[in-house]
Amino acid sequence: MPTDMEAVRKFISVLMSTISNCSLYTKSHASIDELTQKALSILNELLTGADRVEIMLIENDLIVNKAPLRDVGVHGNTFIKRIKRRGISRIDFLAGITFAELKQFIADMSETDKEPKTYPHIKTGVIDVRLGGVKVDANISAEALSKLTTQQLEKVKDVYHDFSPFSKLNVAGLEEIVVNFIVTFKKEANILKLISPVKSHSEYTYTHATNVAVLSMVQAESLGVKDKLLQDIGIAALLHDVGKMFISKEILDKKGTLDEKEWQEMHHHTMYGSKYLARIDGLSRIAPIVALEHHLAYDGHGYPKLNVRVRKQHICSQIVAISDFFDALRSRRPYKRDWDIKEILALMQKNAGTDFNPFLADNFSKIVMTTLK
Ligand SMILES: [Fe+2]
Ligand SMILES: [Fe+2]
Known part of the structure; x- marks a missing residue:
């Protein structure tokens, strides 16, 4: 009946x-x-x-x-x-x-x-979230959830420490990490609780990668993206700065401002990352695209210099660029959290249409603002 x-x-x-x-x-x-x-x-x-x-x-x-x-x-x-x-x-x-x-x-x-x-x-x-053959028990308690968040960060840390221009990337491991992210943000509506504060300079790389992945997946999910594509965006976001492993430690860890030549070299992390990821079997094509384009602006300025008449920034790169900007600014002055967040969103709005896709910037602001109410 x-x-x-x-x-x-x-x-x-x-x-x-x-x-x-x-x-x-x-x-x-x-x-x-x-x-x-x-x-x-x-x-x-x-x-x-x-x-x-x-x-x-x-x-x-x-x-x-x-x-x-x-x-x-x-x-x-x-x-x-x-x-x-x-x-x-x-x-x-x-x-x-x-x-x-x-x-x-x-x-x-x-x-x-x-x-x-x-x-x-x-x-x-x-x-149940079943993506890419990875099954996660979604009926988890609050305690298990916080443990999972810590474990996720640890896993990203391991992946990052294992990175080397010569080693093979553990694609299955990355899939598991992002599927767990999905479970976490489906349980916790306040995304600001999901992104981790940066504890020390040495932890920045993987905390930033984790935060950019979570923020990008939350954005994508709010737009109706799901399953494989949602997972691919998470992986691409997790790997967006992977090209930095090809940049010398002196430049990466330099305390003062970089000189012109050093900046030029730093900008190359986009090319290096993209080339490295393009060679990896089993990795979605979005990953090298995002690595290449995440510092390219919506209107075509930024780096690396691409022929914008032929090539426009991919929507996945636009999503990651927003998360990247937000997390990079947020981690600068963590002690003034609330004010900072509003300030960052205002700056993002100001640069919507030039640096950022205005629709995505608006959507991101809405997501973050609901958590501040
Ligand atoms: Fe970057
Ligand atoms: Fe970044």
Whole structure:
């Protein structure tokens, strides 16, 4: 029997108003019990003859029992935002659900920072991320998540330390790293919490690579990019500065400003990186393109000098250029974080149309601004 979508819409609407009331008043407010009971009755009707009601969130659409749920209304949209913020992309309500369970679920959902839980008859989680043959357990706790973030940084560090013009790049290892990034940012809506502060000069290279990868993937994902392409953008971003391993230590670590000749050499990291990555089997073609073009501006200035009439900066390079700019400036004065971020965004807006793709710059600002509210 097909699911009664009108009843689903009603259930979500009542559920969301109960959650809102719960945030506004206290859990013991009279209206909460009444509304919870109403939601439960609709749910029980939906569960007649079925073992579960399965709600999935894919992008901004709800899929209920494998069918898309259209016209969700104001409460439905608030519900989508609410579950998205918690990184939940799937909720299963199972037959046998009790009033107490549903009430607890509503109370937990009304608290913004509470971790999604699993109840006997309500299962929440994120849809398994299976990309490029790498499977990651997405049902991870907050503690495991913070461990994962540290592990990711360690893995990037290992990859970076293993880099040498003569060694083989571990492409599968990179895939695993970026798939884990996806899991992390799907769980944590505040991207500023995901990017790491730079602890010391020696850690800059790989912290910067990690941050640029996360910021680029968040941008791409917000534009609807997924699966393989999302993964490829992450890898390309992770490797954008790989050409720096061909630049001498004296230039890289120089404390004062570089002279003209040193700057020229430094600019070559784009060419070196691109050539190195182009030779690696199994690596997406986006990686050498991004390595080559990430310092090229939207309107064609910047470096290396390319014939802009023939070649325009690739959209993936435009995405990475924005993340690169943001992270490079942000890590200069970490002690004035809030002000700095607004200042960086203002500068980015000022240079939109010349340095940056204006649409992407706008989109990036929106993503970051929502985390500052
Ligand atoms: Fe660079
Ligand atoms: Fe960079």
